[in-house]
Amino acid sequence: MMRIIRQHIHINGIVQGVGFRPFIYRIAKQCHLSGFVNNNSSGVYIEIQGPADSIEIFHKKLLNETPPFATIISVLKENADVLQDSDFKIIDSDSSGP
Numbered sequence: 834m835m836r837i838i839r840q841h842i843h844i845n846g847i848v849q850g851v852g853f854r855p856f857i858y859r860i861a862k863q864c865h866l867s868g869f870v871n872n873n874s875s876g877v878y879i880e881i882q883g884p885a886d887s888i889e890i891f892h893k894k895l896l897n898e899t900p901p902f903a904t905i906i907s908v909l910k911e912n913a914d915v916l917q918d919s920d921f922k923i924i925d926s927d928s929s930g931p
Contacts, residue, residue, distance in 0.1 A: 835884045836884065836885045837882065837885075837915055838882070838884075838885050838888060838912060838915065839868070839880065839881065839912070839913040839914065839915045840879075840880070840888060840910050840912055840913060841878070841879075841880055841910070841913050842878070842879040842908060842909065842910050842911075843877070843878055843879075843908075843909045844876050844878075844895075844905055844907070844908050844909075845875060845906045845907045845909075846876065846903070846905045846906035847903055847906075848872075848876055848877045848903050848904075848905065849872050849876075849877070851901075851902040851903045852900045853877055853900060853903050854870050854872065854877065854923050856899070856900050856903070857870040857877070857879055857923075858870060858921060858922075858923050860894040860898065861879075861881060861921040862921055863894070864883065864887045864891045865887060866881045866883040866921055867883060867918035867919055867921050868880040868881040868918055868921055868922075869921065869922045869923070869924045870921075870922075870923055870924070871923070871924045871925065871926055873926070881921075882915060882916065882918050892910075895908070896908075
């Protein structure tokens with residue numbers, strides 16, 4: 834049986850204005866994951882959901898296929914409750930926060 838998981842991911846670095854959200858969207862779609870990506874005041878925030886092995890592939894692509902002008906400084910992952918998502922979306926930037 835396939836184990837479905839959901840993760841919150843926060844990426845810090847040079848990840849805004851370099852095509853990072855479309856990159857995340859593309860690899861999430863390639864891995865058949867649901868969830869969303871957006872920018873916030875401290876980087877890029879992602880929620881992904883799908884089979885654990887697909888999420889592992891997503892993380893490998895995230896680190897190995899980064900857009901040319903992007904630089905990842907840190908990736909923080911945290912497991913979350915599975916939701917009833919069916920698609921992956923780019924959502925508007927969140928300008929709130931410090």
